[in-house]
Amino acid sequence: MNTVVRNEKKQYEFVSIDTASPCNARCIFCFNDWANIKGALMEPEVFEKTLPLLDMTGYDGFYVSCLFEPTLNPNFTKILSMIPEAGKNKAFFTTNLVKKLSEDELLAFSKANLDHINISLETYDRTLYDRLTGTKGSHFYENLERLSVLSKENGMKIRLITMILKSNIDELPTLIKRSREEISPVRHELRTPYYFKASDAQMDVAENDLLTRKELDEKKEALIAAAGGDENIIIDLSNDLESFKKKRAEDFDTHVTNSCERPGSANYRVRIESDGTGHFGHRAETKELFDLHDLNDPGQYFIDALIRLQSLEASNYFLGEITEKKKGLFSFGKKKDEALKDLTLPVTLLETRTPSSLDEAVLFDGRFLHLSGWEAFSLRNNNVSGQRMLLIKDHDRFIAFKPFTTERPDVAAALSDDSLKDSGFYLVIDTEGLSAIEELSLYSAVSDGEKIIAEQIA
């Protein structure tokens, strides 16, 4: 392959851990399905087993807490102190600050030297706060004030998250300004609540406080004006009452995603529950589950898992080796779909060069080759198999892959050909058992029913 190949080490996109899974609040918009959540607290010895993952994820990638309330773990400050200095800038946690926190705890948070702490701030109105969070006599405001002071003294960065709701929308312009003066957050994200799936009662309550698209449009300007062009104030108005209701009517499952929706990044997330069990990516993508209690060498386990996950992802693109022999076909073909019939056909290589480009070739962990680019050949000729195919030629054998199609409006515009807007491809190849990458060639291919015709891309 006559192209520059970049070598990279695969990392987990993020590691989301909870060290406590109860919550001392019941926010009306909360995406947690409380009827199905068992509270558990993670022991420090179990948390220790997550630490090798720090080296396997990047900036902002290590969530010490994510979905629940970490301050409810009596060992939480100890847990924070266990994070090695070198990895602290990847870590953060999110808290509601509802529980009465001692001066020692607040001081420990402010000195934890993490990248930042997220704090949820919905309103400065105490009555409304109680209603929105389902709490009474919360210590939120005193904790917030104290932690803000200590964080400024000790250099801890604070980020705020604020939900945009019917009952607080008119207050938000003042809340943005007041929190900027009093807390000086490095980032303030204001978001319309995401859809979630829970009991009807929980979803009914949330729906009551969601804004319609029209209402959001009307209030948008006031929020933007309050942000005053500060790029660290993020206003996400993408979710409205209508979309929530629509997903609810469809019984949309937030846990199921199509692994092909995000080429090149499927499965590279780790989720660890506070009881020590965990899984990768979304449950639908891989069935591999683990329990930290059972892992004697968690570092090696998570390194090996990265290879297994990449191998799984590559298998989604793999169709099989092309052969003309009728027997023993596709002995290692994993996808038994109709398209495989095409692979019994002989391959004819054309000398023509329909426009194409291999834009990027990245080799992860010396084994998994990610190729992306665009090609017009299969789009223009593929009226027989309906199956878009790319071939790798390794000396005298051909191996077929089903690429993920990506949008390339830039190509369509540059070549003034609207049919090329879907000409992009993304492909992951497990190169184990193949020759060196320089010796491989890449082709776009189509079947005319009797043979496979192919044109070289790279």
Ligand SMILES: C[S@@+](CC[C@H](N)C(=O)[O-])C[C@H]1O[C@@H](n2cnc3c(N)ncnc32)[C@H](O)[C@@H]1O
């Ligand atoms: C689930 S909470 C867990 C951490 C902690 N208990 C808290 O509330 O700060 C994490 C963040 O998600 C936000 N959140 C909760 N439900 C949400 C929803 N439906 N859509 C978007 N964000 C939500 C919370 O406001 C909070 O900032």
Ligand code: SF4
């Ligand atoms: S504090 Fe956080 S976890 Fe608890 S109910 Fe509110 S949003 Fe959910």
